[in-house]
Amino acid sequence: MLILITGVSRGLGRALADWYIAHGHTVVGCARSGTEIFDLRFTYSEPHSFESLDVTEAIKVEIWSERVLGTHGVPDLLINNAAVVNEPAPLWTVPVQEFSKLIDINIKGVSNTIRAFVPHMIGRGSGLVVNISSGWGRSVSAGMAPYCASKYAIEGLTKALSEELPDPLAAVPLNPGIIDTAMLRKCWKDGAAQYPSPKDWAERAAPFILSLDRRSNGKSLSVPE
Numbered sequence: 677m678l679i680l681i682t683g684v685s686r687g688l689g690r691a692l693a694d695w696y697i698a699h700g701h702t703v704v705g706c707a708r709s710g711t712e713i714f715d716l717r718f719t720y721s722e723p724h725s726f727e728s729l730d731v732t733e734a735i736k737v738e739i740w741s742e743r744v745l746g747t748h749g750v751p752d753l754l755i756n757n758a759a760v761v762n763e764p765a766p767l768w769t770v771p772v773q774e775f776s777k778l779i780d781i782n783i784k785g786v787s788n789t790i791r792a793f794v795p796h797m798i799g800r801g802s803g804l805v806v807n808i809s810s811g812w813g814r815s816v817s818a819g820m821a822p823y824c825a826s827k828y829a830i831e832g833l834t835k836a837l838s839e840e841l842p843d844p845l846a847a848v849p850l851n852p853g854i855i856d857t858a859m860l861r862k863c864w865k866d867g868a869a870q871y872p873s874p875k876d877w878a879e880r881a882a883p884f885i886l887s888l889d890r891r892s893n894g895k896s897l898s899v900p901e
């Protein structure tokens with residue numbers, strides 16, 4: 677299977693990439709950090725492919741997709757995982773630029789990869805889009821308003837997309853659960869340590885994602901505990 681993952685440099689994206697490659701799939705991924713992308717390229721040679729790319733840059737995403745489609749073909753599975761979280765703070769104190777950047781990454785970045793890859797999935801007649809949501813896309817906490825807004829948006833965006841996709845394609849908003857990553861540590865500091873590592877999480881999440889199909893289309897799902 678050809679699996680495309682955004683936000684592959686660390687955390688859940690990296691753990692999914694490691695698991696899928698270990699289980700015989702081809703992974704194409706991106707993230708902004710050049711150092712981690714270099715590390716991935718060094719660790720995993722072709723046919724896997726990793727690009728230093730910011731998902732907010734729609735034109736670069738388009739150029740990247742043309743390269744991926746030309747060398748690898750159409751992805752079977754598109755996992756929109758890249759996201760950022762705001763510095764926990766009351767909404768009225770969140771700087772304009774921070775809010776704007778978060779929306780650009782967490783919502784518009786997702787639509788950029790969908791615009792670039794989904795028409796080709798439709799053309800081929802198969803494909804699954806998994807947009808990583810959050811518990812904070814279904815309930816809220818003080819201090820997290822921008823992030824909650826972006827993940828509620830991911831739920832709505834994905835459900836609307838699911839009604840647009842022709843059978844047998846499918847789109848699923850997926851809450852990963854709570855995992856000890858750099859993102860969680862930004863929210864909860866050392867409290868994050870009580871949660872599973874990305875590697876342990878991927879043992880449950882990666883096969884669960886592979887089990888999704890049209891029957892899951894538009895459903896708000898969570899990775900099983």
Ligand SMILES: NC(=O)c1ccc[n+]([C@@H]2O[C@H](COP(=O)([O-])OP(=O)(O)OC[C@H]3O[C@@H](n4cnc5c(N)ncnc54)[C@H](OP(=O)(O)O)[C@@H]3O)[C@@H](O)[C@H]2O)c1
Pocket residue numbers: 682683684685686687688689706707708709710712729730731732756757758759760781785808809810811812851852853854855856857858859860
């Ligand atoms: N950890 C949790 O408990 C938890 C809970 C609920 C939902 N989630 C969701 O799970 C997903 C992964 O989160 P995580 O915990 O693994 O976070 P993380 O450790 O901070 O990783 C986020 C990834 O996204 C990439 N990224 C961020 N902005 C990007 C951009 N503009 N373009 C391309 N890549 C970008 C980062 O790489 P660069 O910085 O190198 O670009 C990194 O690889 C996110 O959608 C998050 O909202 C996580």
